[in-house]
Amino acid sequence: MSERVGRLERTAGANGTATSDTAVDIAEAAARRPPGGRTRRLNEARILEAAEAVFAEAGFTGASMQAIAEKAGLPKANLHYYFGTKEGLYRTLLSHILDMWVDAFEHIAPERDPAEALAAYIRDKMRWSRTRPLASKVFANEVIHGAQQIEGYLGTKLRSRVEDKAKVIEGWIATGRMAPVDPKHLFFSLWATTQTYADFEVQVRRVLGCETLGSADYDHATDQVIGLMLRGCGLVSKNG
Amino acid sequence: MSERVGRLERTAGANGTATSDTAVDIAEAAARRPPGGRTRRLNEARILEAAEAVFAEAGFTGASMQAIAEKAGLPKANLHYYFGTKEGLYRTLLSHILDMWVDAFEHIAPERDPAEALAAYIRDKMRWSRTRPLASKVFANEVIHGAQQIEGYLGTKLRSRVEDKAKVIEGWIATGRMAPVDPKHLFFSLWATTQTYADFEVQVRRVLGCETLGSADYDHATDQVIGLMLRGCGLVSKNG
DNA sequence: CCAAATCTTGACCGATCGGTCAAAATTTTT
DNA sequence: AAAAATTTTGACCGATCGGTCAAGATTTGG
Structure with missing residues (x-):
């Protein structure tokens, strides 16, 4: 499931002598x-x-x-x-x-039921926010300050991956299985709403007035995000 | 519309001598x-x-x-x-x-139509992301790294403001004018989806494959977010 | 027009930063 | 057990950091 992703790694020479090249050569x-x-x-x-x-x-x-x-x-x-x-x-x-970041994407597969697939994707991302909040913050910090270290990865590997999964969603839309949304912007919203529980955890806690976010809080938040997003995609017709 | 918000400011003494007190006294x-x-x-x-x-x-x-x-x-x-x-x-x-941050909140008023109010709120926040991305990034960076400077504000001023506006939304739900969502988590999602276009702009650009986000891009993004969120709230019945 | 208040500025300070290095200690290989 | 490769470590370097200060320039108010 996890092929090594960016080609970002640098390797130190055996004796502390760093190989310092700006470009991302490897191999x-x-x-x-x-x-x-x-x-x-x-x-x-x-x-x-x-x-x-x-x-x-x-x-x-x-x-x-x-x-x-x-x-x-x-x-x-x-x-x-x-x-x-x-x-x-x-x-x-x-x-x-970054390796972990893209793994959850595998839920978006053409043969799956859209509602199930999206719910599973959200659940995965929310679990990631809960169990690896530090990793999420490192990533967020990097992107906010210009993504200089991962800009290449964003424009190549991630972009083509998003392109693939966008096609899947367009397929679901074409067969009338969900509302016509722009798949890429849907992904932006999915990433934002799930990662905010890791990156902005302090704000969430302060607004909710609790000292820590327990598993019950996270389950509730997950339900809310899933409900909001599935309805937003024209899936799940119950309520309102 | 904008009362001075946090009580964060410090004032330097007239001769470069800083008044250094940890607590946030003012007046x-x-x-x-x-x-x-x-x-x-x-x-x-x-x-x-x-x-x-x-x-x-x-x-x-x-x-x-x-x-x-x-x-x-x-x-x-x-x-x-x-x-x-x-x-x-x-x-x-x-x-x-922070002064600017809460201003958009005023759109959430009980007498307004829910769909119009939420759309106006999203439009405001998106406009803010577009015109003041630097301010948004400073805020995001502060929260991500623990919000030490504004934790008090988050737990008092912002919290009570959210509490007020959550009541408005609960009112709309009670009268059957929108789907039953947890208002606070709705706000978390609204903040996240709109601010991501400022804070994560590089990622958005790289995934979309464009060098800059023009006004057309922002208008499209705004439409998408509004559509997704209104449908998510059980407003706007057209499509899917 | 003068005195008081405000503002400007370059030089300077101790602390900490990322990074280096060589020599000793340790582990692995033969 | 000898030789080779790997790992450990404290001391050290130049650069930059936030912050200070005193002396001079400028503006303001009576």
Whole structure:
């Protein structure tokens, strides 16, 4: 389900010497990489987890390698050994996040019932907002500030994926199975309404007046979004 | 229409000495402020405009006073003279942005037709996304990273405002004029779908494959959002 | 026209930033 | 066990950060 997505990753040279090229060449990088030692894999995972938290809280420039190192329980120089530069670490993290981002798309398949497919898609995205809010925030922060690191991915991989799924929805519309909406703008609205529960969680909590969003809150929110969107697509005729 | 909203503003002392208190006391501040000289008002406006652009592009920590100063065409020390600290400047900017944020809410009034009121509200928010994308990004960035500067505002002023408008919508539902949706979650979806065209503009452009979003694009997007949301609320029965 | 208030400015400060490096420690391979 | 590759680490570097300050320029008010 998850083919590696962007070609964003940079690989650090074996001795802390970062390969610093602006363009996103790869292929050779995979070859250059030392055979994935067990230690390496373990530490890279620890660092990436810490980086996700710090980048989510503070943004790219606000995050410091020192803070990430402390959260990962390693000396700062160690991060540079594995990821070369702060930007290299950030790009690797983004690459992992983008992988997850597109997976939910698979629900949109021509043979499925539109209402079921869209509901499943929304449920998946809402689950993602609940379980991986930090990843969602890192992604949102990146896009808000210009998406310089993932602009290529947005215009190629994501775009063609959206194009495919838009065709599916146009098929549903052509056979009269749902209201005539612009599929791409439908996706924009679906992304926005589901991710807002992760990215703007503080606002949601403050407006609702609760200290934390429990599973009951998330279930209710999911129901609301599904109801609103399915009705908006002319699916589910009950009520109003 | 616009009463001053958050009580966020800090005022710099007349000689660059910032009044640094963590709590959001005010009242006295207004008195302490020197009589609004014409020079002061002019320069403060220039600085705030530059600050909006830089904070939007780089976030709070990523923005440097030096960069703001250059964009405003003033020496850095000048910014500190007017706003005391970077945080003071940021809070003042946020206060101005919040003022605009709630204004559109006035469309939600009990005597209006639900469909017209919601459409007008969406149109307003979309126009805001188009004309003030930088302000929207500053706000989004603030909330994503914890809303530390405006958490109080979210839990008090905004919350009670939402509470009021939610009552209006509940009234419309009770009289059978629209589908039974949870008003607060409807607002979350309305905010998300409209603001995404400002905050995530790069993503929208890349997915649509166009270099800029012209007025035609925005009009189309507005129509789509209105259609989706009104149908989602059980208003407008045409189609599907 | 003069004194008081306001505004401007370059130089400067300590702290922290991302990144480097070489030497030691450790693990893996032979 | 010896050799090679990999990993760890503290000390260090130049750059930039937010913020300060005092002295001079300018505007304002009586």
